[in-house]
Amino acid sequence: MRSVTNTRVLGVAVAAVVAIVGLTGCTTQSTNPVEPSVPVQPSASSSAPPAAPQLQLGGTAEDNLPYFTAVVSALLSAEPDASGRDIVDHLAQSGFDKSSMELTADTTAVGLEADNLQFSVRMNGGCLIGQEGNVGLHTVTAPLLATGTCLVGNTRAIDW
Numbered sequence: 001m002r003s004v005t006n007t008r009v010l011g012v013a014v015a016a017v018v019a020i021v022g023l024t025g026c027t028t029q030s031t032n033p034v035e036p037s038v039p040v041q042p043s044a045s046s047s048a049p050p051a052a053p054q055l056q057l058g059g060t061a062e063d064n065l066p067y068f069t070a071v072v073s074a075l076l077s078a079e080p081d082a083s084g085r086d087i088v089d090h091l092a093q094s095g096f097d098k099s100s101m102e103l104t105a106d107t108t109a110v111g112l113e114a115d116n117l118q119f120s121v122r123m124n125g126g127c128l129i130g131q132e133g134n135v136g137l138h139t140v141t142a143p144l145l146a147t148g149t150c151l152v153g154n155t156r157a158i159d160w
Contacts, residue, residue, distance in 0.1 A: 085106075129150055
């Protein structure tokens with residue numbers, strides 16, 4: 001009799017385990033997070049393209065550096081061999097004051113093409129300075145020199 005009772009207990013225990021395992025498979029378990037009931041919209045600032053820099057005549061050199069860089073970059077993208085005169089003319093056409101500009105020579109003292117051109121615009125007590133040539137384009141801001149100019153050394157006359 002004892003073996004029949006143990007068999008029944010064992011049978012009930014196995015049936016209970018099978019029922020629990022079977023029911024566990026019937027529950028819904030999601031590995032995906034719950035979706036929000038309200039759709040999420042991206043913010044306007046993340047979907048809108050950044051605004052193009054603009055000339056700020058009353059602004060500092062630092063304020064105008066993005067515009068200065070964009071103007072010269074656009075010219076050099078269209079005309080990789082632009083001369084110093086081309087750069088000055090393009091800056092003037094873009095709103096910078098030609099009388100506030102300085103420019104180094106396109107050629108060396110022995111008539112060779114200069115490796116780099118430097119150009120600048122004095123603006124509200126500061127300087128926008130650019131260098132273009134074998135090092136690519138680099139632009140920075142700097143304070144005015146004690147001479148009231150932006151570039152050190154000989155510069156060429158901007159008389160056109």
